[in-house]
Amino acid sequence: MGEELTQIYGRMGLSPAVIAIGKKTEEKLRDRFREIDERAEYNQMKVLKAMQDCRVNAGHFAPSSGYGYNDDGRDTLEQVYARTFHCEDALVRAQLTCGTHALHVALSAILRPGDELLSPVGKPYDTLEEVIGIRESAGSLKEFGISYRQVDLLPDGSFDYDGIRAAIGPNTRMATIQRYKGYASRPTLSVARIGELIRFMKEIKPDLICMVDNCYGEFVETIEPTDVGADMIVGSLIKNLGGGLAPIGGYIAGRKELIDRCAYRLTSPGLGKEVGASLGINQTFYQGFFLAPVVVAGALKAAIFAACIFEELGFPVLPDGTVSRHDIIQAVELQSPERLIAFCEGIQAAAPVDSYVRPEPWAMPGYDSDVIMAAGAFVQGSSIELSADGPLRPPYTVFFQGGLTWYHGKFGILTALQKMSEKGLVTLPET
Numbered sequence: 001m002g003e004e005l006t007q008i009y010g011r012m013g014l015s016p017a018v019i020a021i022g023k024k025t026e027e028k029l030r031d032r033f034r035e036i037d038e039r040a041e042y043n044q045m046k047v048l049k050a051m052q053d054c055r056v057n058a059g060h061f062a063p064s065s066g067y068g069y070n071d072d073g074r075d076t077l078e079q080v081y082a083r084t085f086h087c088e089d090a091l092v093r094a095q096l097t098c099g100t101h102a103l104h105v106a107l108s109a110i111l112r113p114g115d116e117l118l119s120p121v122g123k124p125y126d127t128l129e130e131v132i133g134i135r136e137s138a139g140s141l142k143e144f145g146i147s148y149r150q151v152d153l154l155p156d157g158s159f160d161y162d163g164i165r166a167a168i169g170p171n172t173r174m175a176t177i178q179r180y181k182g183y184a185s186r187p188t189l190s191v192a193r194i195g196e197l198i199r200f201m202k203e204i205k206p207d208l209i210c211m212v213d214n215c216y217g218e219f220v221e222t223i224e225p226t227d228v229g230a231d232m233i234v235g236s237l238i239k240n241l242g243g244g245l246a247p248i249g250g251y252i253a254g255r256k257e258l259i260d261r262c263a264y265r266l267t268s269p270g271l272g273k274e275v276g277a278s279l280g281i282n283q284t285f286y287q288g289f290f291l292a293p294v295v296v297a298g299a300l301k302a303a304i305f306a307a308c309i310f311e312e313l314g315f316p317v318l319p320d321g322t323v324s325r326h327d328i329i330q331a332v333e334l335q336s337p338e339r340l341i342a343f344c345e346g347i348q349a350a351a352p353v354d355s356y357v358r359p360e361p362w363a364m365p366g367y368d369s370d371v372i373m374a375a376g377a378f379v380q381g382s383s384i385e386l387s388a389d390g391p392l393r394p395p396y397t398v399f400f401q402g403g404l405t406w407y408h409g410k411f412g413i414l415t416a417l418q419k420m421s422e423k424g425l426v427t428l429p430e431t
């Protein structure tokens, strides 16, 4: 590392031992980082090509208000998404308030009373439990007479093909496939594995509608689930595809007939995609989508960097530092509440916003133990920005994600290590 860089890291509070670990780890990861850069380069071209093919121009950034009829910027952006993901149409809207909302719109747009929804990959993300009605909630799909069936993965992480075959019946209208593992201990699914699963299910029932919850997976690989047979992909714009710039929003991309139904559900039957003013947000959506491949690459590098450092120090990490990645989240078992707190303090102290705040564990609704969260983000709750969280219960696992730039992600991890080391919670190798 250059002398100047070492000096500024010193002024930012990193000790020589921590700086040395960072340097050594980065050198070790050079080849993997090159692979990540290459994938980002490919995805960047994919987005650029779509924008060029759609003849994006400055007029598309103009705001619309009221009903938002003839908002060419909004409509063209949706075509940019569709072309990038090789599907027929997309809904990309600020009126989709978050990922959960986009998933709810997609599910309730397709499912009708008497239909059954199948999750062939185990329990879905926590917030979907109330959407589906796994946990009782007003307005759940269950209240509308839509049943739910779940087939867990086998203990070795593979699909339970026999169980899935048995679960698909005459009323099974739709399957929801979550790409990211969430808080479950299964691995995140690669796009290729999602493709195998969809092929298997469609052989049994060709008209089964397969939706993929794509959160945290976008642009991690060079293909997306729509390239392997998914009828719809759904996600949040304050994760990967907003590129850190989108201040709100969600997307649904897939077959035109289904996207039309989603639009009818989001706005109103008969109105569909025609309404929904963009209120001047278009430029941010375009720009964020344009930057997303690079932002995702930075977050991936930070995740792998963290895995390598903490693995080397003897902590169990998931995924480990060597496997190929399918999402941007890194989990580290820190094995004591003090370490978990110190890690989060470090992430917070490294933030561009609220760096002077000290995060504290609190009893968050819906969790059975206290939770600590660190985030100093430009956009509230944005998890493509550098952030970390974890429940205060054994094995005191921290979930770490994001970083709008690789440099910031790296500094956050090194600051977390610094905090742990200052409190005597970790022993660093001699320099």
Ligand SMILES: *Cc1c(COP(=O)(O)O)cnc(C)c1O
Binding pocket: 098, 099, 100, 101, 125, 127, 178, 179, 180, 182, 213, 215, 216, 236
């Ligand atoms: C984040 C996430 C959601 C929910 O998105 P929100 O924007 O937080 O509502 C759903 N599914 C998965 C897999 C997620 O990671």
